[in-house]
Amino acid sequence: MSSFKQISWLCVALGVSGTTVAQDYLPILQYHHVDANTPRSTSVSPEEFRQHMDYLKEANFEVVDLAQALKDIKAGVALPEKAVAITFDDAYRNIYSNGFDVLKAHDFPFTVFINTGPVEQGHSSFLTWAQMQEMQQSGAVFANHTVSHPYMLRLLEGETLEQWQARMEKEVSSVETLLNEKLGQSPNMLAYPYGESNELLRERMAEQGMIAFGQQSGVVSKDSDFTNLPRFPAAGNYAKLSTLKVKLNAQPMPLASFSDGGDFASGEPVSMTLNFKEGNYRLKDLACYVSGQGKATLDWPEVNVVEVHAEQAFPVGRGRINCTMPDVTGQQYYWFSNVWITPGDDQRYVTEKIKKN
Numbered sequence: 522m523s524s525f526k527q528i529s530w531l532c533v534a535l536g537v538s539g540t541t542v543a544q545d546y547l548p549i550l551q552y553h554h555v556d557a558n559t560p561r562s563t564s565v566s567p568e569e570f571r572q573h574m575d576y577l578k579e580a581n582f583e584v585v586d587l588a589q590a591l592k593d594i595k596a597g598v599a600l601p602e603k604a605v606a607i608t609f610d611d612a613y614r615n616i617y618s619n620g621f622d623v624l625k626a627h628d629f630p631f632t633v634f635i636n637t638g639p640v641e642q643g644h645s646s647f648l649t650w651a652q653m654q655e656m657q658q659s660g661a662v663f664a665n666h667t668v669s670h671p672y673m674l675r676l677l678e679g680e681t682l683e684q685w686q687a688r689m690e691k692e693v694s695s696v697e698t699l700l701n702e703k704l705g706q707s708p709n710m711l712a713y714p715y716g717e718s719n720e721l722l723r724e725r726m727a728e729q730g731m732i733a734f735g736q737q738s739g740v741v742s743k744d745s746d747f748t749n750l751p752r753f754p755a756a757g758n759y760a761k762l763s764t765l766k767v768k769l770n771a772q773p774m775p776l777a778s779f780s781d782g783g784d785f786a787s788g789e790p791v792s793m794t795l796n797f798k799e800g801n802y803r804l805k806d807l808a809c810y811v812s813g814q815g816k817a818t819l820d821w822p823e824v825n826v827v828e829v830h831a832e833q834a835f836p837v838g839r840g841r842i843n844c845t846m847p848d849v850t851g852q853q854y855y856w857f858s859n860v861w862i863t864p865g866d867d868q869r870y871v872t873e874k875i876k877k878n
Contacts, residue, residue, distance in 0.1 A: 545599060546742040546773050547590050549606045549734075550765075551752040554613050555620035562757040567619040569760050574623045576762060577605065582769065584629040588662060588708035591732055591750075594743050605769060607631040608734075608752060610666055610712055612640060612648045617656065625659045634666035634712035634734075637696050650703045663700060664710040665731075667692040674717050674862070676869040685871060689722065693731075710734070713749075716839070717862060719784045719871060723748035737841060737858040742773040751858060767854060774844065774857035775800055777825075785872050786840060786861040790831040793842065793859055797825040801849055809844040817842055837865040 553563035555570045565573070577584060583601035587608060590600055607624070609616050612635035624631055633656075639647040648656075653663055667673070671692065676685050693711060700707035709731045713722070716736025726733045726748040739751030753759070753768040774795070781793040797804065804825070809817040811831040818830040829842060841860045848855060864870035 544602065544604060545594060545597070546740050547585070547594060547600060547604055547606060548740050548769055548771055549587065549608055549750070549752040550755045551736070552607070552609045552616075552620075552755055553611055554615055554756070556613075556615040559613075559615065565756045565760045570620055571623050572762055573755065573760075573765060574627055574629065576766070577629070577769075578627050580769075584627075584631075586630040586660070586662065587632045588664075588710060588732075591710075591741065591747070594741060595747065597743065603769075608712070609633045611636060611670070612653075612663075612666070614646055614648050614652070617648055617652045621656060621659075621661075624661075628660070630660035630662070632662045632664055632708070632710070634664050634710075635696070635700075636666045636668060636670040636714070637699050638669045641699070653704060657704060662708055663704055664708050664712070665693060665696040665700070666712050667714055668695050670714045672715060672717060672868075673713060673722060674719055674871045676871060678869070680869075682871065686721070686725075690725070693729075716860065718749055721871065735860065737860045738768070738843060739856050739858050740771050740773040744773065744776070768856070770853045771845075771856040772848065772853055774846065774855045775802065776857065779857075779859075781859050781861070784862060785870070786835050786863040788834050790834050791840070791842070791861050792828060792830045795827050795829065795844070795857070797827075799825070802855075803847050803849060807844060807846040809842055812841045812843075835861060835863045837863050837868075839863075 552565060555567055556564055557566040582603045582605050585600065585604045585606055587606040590604060590606055593600060607629060608631065612633055616633060635648070640650065669692065673689055697707050711726060711731050711733040713733060713735055718733065718735060732750065733748045734750045734752055737751045738753050741750050755765055775798045776795055777798045778796045779793060782791065807819065807827065809819060809829045811817050814831060814833055818832065820828040822828060829844065831842065839860055839862055841858055843858045846855045862870065864872060
C-alpha cells in the first residue's frame with residue numbers, strides 16, 4: 522500500500538475530518554490583467570475572475586501558497602486534496618483594483634511576479650510598493666519577473682555572449698535586491714518573460730537555488746524541471762470556466778523521460794519522444810495537438826514509447842505541442858506541453874549554436 526493510501530486509511534480509521542492528504546502534484550493558474558479593457562489575450566474581466574475564484578471556493582479547492590507547496594512537492598510531502606496555486610505576471614495595478622478584494626474575501630494566497638522597472642518609475646498601470654505591502658498582509662507573495670521584461674534570450678545589437686550573460690544576471694539580481702529591501706523577503710522564484718529560457722539560463726537558476734517558470738501548460742510534480750515549471754493560462758481564450766475545470770483536475774503526464782531536440786525549432790517540423798512509466802494507462806487515448814496545425818502524428822516504436830510529430834514547421838515565434846490522456850477512471854486527464862522557439866533572422870537569439878562558441 523502506498524504511503525498516501527496508508528495515511529488516508531489511518532485518517533478514516535481515526536475519524537479525522539476535514540482536509541486529508543490527497544495529491545503529490547500541483548496545477549498552477551497564470552493570470553496577467555484583471556480588466557475588461559486591456560488586451561484580451563492576457564486578460565480576464567473582473568466578472569470572469571470572480572467567477573473563477575467563486576468556483577474554486579464552491580468546489581472545495583484548496584488554494585495553497587506556491588512557494589511552500591513547491592518545497593513540499595520536492596520534499597515528498599503530500600499536498601492538501603484539490604490543491605491549486607494562483608499566480609499573476611507583470612504586477613499590473615488592476616490586480617489590486619479588480620482582483621485583490623475577491624482574493625482577500627476568499628482568503629486565497631497568491632503570487633505576483635513583478636518586473637520592477639515600471640514599479641520604480643511610478644508607472645500608473647503598475648502596482649506601487651505600498652500596495653504590495655498591503656497585499657502582503659493578506660496572503661500575497663511577490664517574486665521575480667526581471668527588471669525590464671526583456672526577451673531574455675535575445676542579444677542586443679553588438680552584444681557579446683558574456684555581456685548578455687552579465688545583463689541577464691543584473692535583470693534577475695536587481696529584482697531580488699528590491700524584493701528584500703522593499704518587502705522584506707523573496708521566495709527565490711522567477712517567471713521568465715514570455716516563458717522563454719534556454720539551457721544556460723536554467724543552469725544559472727539552478728546554481729542560484731531559484732525555482733523558475735515557463736509558459737507551457739501542465740501540472741507540477743516531483744519529476745518536473747524546477748527551472749522551467751508549467752502553468753495553466755487562465756485568460757483570453759482560456760478564461761472559459763468549462764475548460765478551466767478540466768485543467769484544475771489535470772494530473773502530470775506519467776513520463777519516465779522525454780526528449781525534444783532542444784529549445785529551438787528549425788525550418789523542419791518538430792518532434793518529441795515521450796517515454797511512459799510502467800503503469801495502467803489508456804495509452805491508446807493519448808492525443809497530441811500542434812499549435813496552429815491540429816493533431817500530431819503518433820508513432821509507437823515500443824509499447825510505452827511514443828514519437829510525436831508535427832506535420833509542418835513552426836513559423837517564427839513560439840510553437841507548442843499539448844498532449845492529454847484520460848486516466849483509467851475517465852474523470853481526469855494527464856497533461857503535458859512542450860514549447861519551441863523559432864528565431865527570426867533579425868532577432869539575435871542565443872541559440873544552441875551560439876552557446877557553444
